[in-house]
Amino acid sequence: MENNSTSHTKSYASLIHCTRLFRGFEKVNQDNQIGSPNRNIQFLLNNEIVRVSDVEPTKSVLSYLREDRFLTGTKEGCAEGDCGACTVVIAELESEGLSLKSVNACIQFVPTLHGKAVFTVEFLRRQNNGNLHPVQQAMVDKHGSQCGFCTPGFIMSLWCLYNEHQEAKTIPIRSDVRSALTGNLCRCTGYKPILQAADAMFEVAPVTFDNDGLRDKLLALKTESPSTYSHTEGQLHSPTTTAELLQLRADHPEATLLAGGTDVGLWVNKQFRTLSSIIYLGDIPELKSITQNDQYINIAAGVTLSNAYKALAKHYPEMNQMWERFASRPIRNVGTLGGNIANGSPIGDSMPALIAIATRVVLSSVRGQRELLLEDLYLDYMKKDMAADEVVTLIKIPLPLADQAFRCYKLSKRYDSDISAVFTGMAITLDNDLVSDVKIAFGGMAATPKRASHTEQFLLGKSWDEATAKQAMTILKQDYSPMTDMRASDQNRMQSAMNLLYRFYLETRPVNPLTKEMTDVFGEV
């Protein structure tokens, strides 16, 4: 399949309008069929260059590895990003340098690998002359595998962690290890020996990952290349600037925008949606920037959830637990904040938190830009105030206000990687013990992420005391009529929402506020 580009010149005409995007097209064309302005997907697979031109645009990296490359060490346990059996490590050059991250191969499409490097479990022995890599040896020594099916996934998550700490010459603390493993399920071991292996892997003779070598190889890969990958099953456009993106968006209102694919990947695997036209946002450096001015932390739409977490942690430590519980490490490594917001699920986590602190969102199109309060983006169930040619480009998160108390609470059956039954963000400002400003937003309580306007209205000007809090709890019922599903009943959602408001009161009341140790079973993150 390498260097083979025979099967995919769908319709030349449909590509013409993109040709203006091809810079240096001739140079790469040597690898291509004569005259076809088609991208050869080039990437490193276990440190060797691979070119692919004949896979469906939505073929998952996992199926590619297993079916086309016979790399069967990477397993499928769910095909929806929830089990980690398919974990691989993807490396890419970003503005801050080389990044290695664990990723769920089952929901990544092959064309998005272009310009990157993929490492699978088969690579590790090669790194150590055929011997087990320290991560592998530690797992053997600590009896970290039973049936072994989850094991390659754990190995890759641990390998990623290992390399990160090898490079920094540090050793991860237990909570770092746990965080790195939140995306890997094991049904056999109960995790203890795996956690022990994570400690033990630093106790054997180290094996160093050749960061510089990889950097050079990735740089060498960065040749100019047509930005469209085309196949009989459809096309995937990879613009590299926002301007190109907006133009493509305008030209292809029917196309699916693809960022981290942690929602979109499931549409293909589980709902069998055919996406014949895709615009990929992952190659646009502008969309990955994080900046700050005296008012806002500006997070571009393509910033991953992991990077957003890092950027916000110092300003909003109140969000840390949300981030730790938001999906899992590998999902956060690819999923974007813009994608979460644009998808706008009523049970998504970031929105209620961000709405409570008056976050604004910027929508862009060839027609220009507009900015709105995040909550105004959501009109109705999965319906947004976003035109067909618009793209979310920026999320403007206000810097914390000195007098404002802010919390967000996630409620789900499981701590790790579970969709919230109820999620809330709450912010309050008191002026002489009276409520001068308050924002309460909930997820899981309505068809959209939604503010509790009646409750807020009631609270304004009141003294923030027990009686007020109790009354506000009952008023919440005017704001929401939640539904029953497999995550919780309507009644339980309502009761929990009311109790979370009460907890917020206990933690923020002017007199004798309760500390986190007194209210939070999970403690400090």
Add this chain to the structure above:
Amino acid sequence: MSRKSHPHESAALHVSGEASYADDLREAAGTLYAAVGMSESAHANIRSMDLAAVKASAGVVAVLTAKDIPGINDCGPIIKDDPILADGLVQYIGQAVFVVVAESYMQARRAATKAVIDYDELPAVLKPLDAKAAESFVAPPMQLVRGSPQEKLANSPNRNSGTLSVGGQEQFYLEGQISYVIPKEDNQFHVYCSTQHPTEMQHAVAHALKLYFNQVLVETRRMGGGFGGKESQSAIFACLAAICANHLNRPVKLRLDRDDDMMITGKRHCFEYDYDIGFDDDGKILAAKIEMVTRAGYSADLSVPVATRAVCHFDNAYYLSDVDIAAFCAKTNTQSNTAFRGFGGPQGAIAIEYLIDNIARILGKDPLDIRKINYYGKTSRNTTPYGQTVEDNVIHELTAEIEASSDYHQRHSEIQAFNKTSPILKKGLALTPLKFGISFNVVHFNQAGALVHVYVDGSILVNHGGTEMGQGLNTKVAQVVSHVLGVDLGIVRATPTDTSKVANTSATAASTGTDLNGKAAENAALKIRKRLCDLFVERFGGEVDDILFADNNVRNGSHEISFNELVEQAYLERIQLWSDGFYKTPELNWNKDTLTGRPFYYYAYGASVSEVLIDTLTGEWKLLRADLLHDAGNSINPAIDMGQVEGAFIQGMGWLTTEELKWTPKGKLATHAPSTYKIPAVNDCPDDLRVKLFDNKSKFDTIMRSKAVGEPPLLLGFSVFFAIRDAIASVADYTQNPELNAPATPEAILSAITGLQQP
């Protein structure tokens, strides 16, 4: 050599991704892929089925329905009520109605969704209690009565009655169900199957294709987890793949997508209990009556033996002089529930633990005290309700040890003090014991065979009827062989399980894998050893009894020869260097009509102590510390056994807390993927998890005096549930019994708290 914590025989392969599972085998040329078309109605007659769109879908090669099955359209393990493909009548949402074969996996799956089926809806029964009310059962109810419970209940000074619900559990083996069938010459079929029961797969495929058993070879190298879910329920997929392979004369692979797997296959049985218990003022149980209604699902599958084991485990570690235990296998229009680690045992035992917990709070005592005074005695008060004498009771010593090592009493008081001053968060603590009967409840299943080959270079191959699903069976069996022949473990290799080698095997289930197959392998190795001994005596004189096989050598007081050399000489002497071995568990008898006898060769014991913290505002909780002490007898491989204990504990905890199965009002399973069904994840395992094997040698002649360890420790998870209940009870100062059902999700916990707070 033996009794050592050797790593799992495949550990190095697991960690390097080289261990191959059924889907990893290089495919034969021409392989096609199958997917299952499922019923969308819980109960209906199919009026018509339009498969044109399925056939027309890209890549489709064939679409087969019930009429294309050459043999018997059934794959039920005991009762023939499990059609491979529904024929006119569908009985649950997810039931297989047709199978489509295509050029690729995704093409087959896409095509399978395109059928247009017209259903003539029938009334569906979705809840076990509704089924019981309608007297809808998959098998007749069963009842075990000892003494005069009715009378004793009436005369008890204290009584407590009520209901309890305990949910089911999805096995969630990480590797989904898969079968890959390759047609061979002369109408033979090679079936690669992820199954705990290759022999039953062989039978099912042969029946479906109308073949002799000797035309079907089933091979299982390893499973990516089984937990009971691949005991009987791998059959439908083996049959479907075989039917397709037969029809098309091409290799066909049927690998289930996770959602399809969960929609089609059965789970652990959920139970509804109705109890009535009488006890004296010390908390000693005078009489107990319990009715257990379990969700069998649409067919019998293994529900009867599961219910039987539940009946036989209601006593757990307690002597119940006067008892009435009834069990009903309710027929519902849902997945047909099946084996899952513990096989009804945990469901039986949790009920009595709940009752003990109730008694303690009613009497204002520590539940541990109530447990202890009800424990089986050593010489009296030691017959089970089903008539077996408990001869190897160690629960007293075991409890004493963990009580001390876990600082139970100290922490108990600290927690009560904490709860007095902590307004929102409350702590809870519980110590729960377990006793678990080992052997299949069906006597004739308790047999096993093995083959041991010693090659002329001294390397050894062992094959047996058990299957490797991560439990370390092959490692332990190899250890047994290496021990008998005195050679390094590294020279002994276990081969894939293969129905053409050992015939007529039992399922690897009921924790008996090592007990049965280890003994069979020992028997085979001993035969070879005997032959080598005879040769040794012939060469060097002396007595057979003085010969020692150790350190790769064979010696007596005066002579020593390397194992390899002796083997070489034996070959030249035309001595048979391979052997079969056989084992059947002694002393078993069981009368399934009276539910009495000696169903178990012996018992395994254990106890755990868990401490939790709960949030009374949301019902969220965290396990702070757990201590586990488990009796694995004289462990063959302590590391592997500890792994079983820890894994089972977490899995048992998951069953009783985060794992919740929910069906929609129309009967569709709503929790059919890891996104909605939550097995424990890494942060559910506490940092403070102290695990120890109890120092004990099996009283009975078990393999190297070890005890089975697969299922029993699942019951260790009970302590988490009861610690949560303890924490909830603190809200009402331990004066009321919280109505907490399992799983104890945040919702269930909050609702139990709310129940208390009401005046």
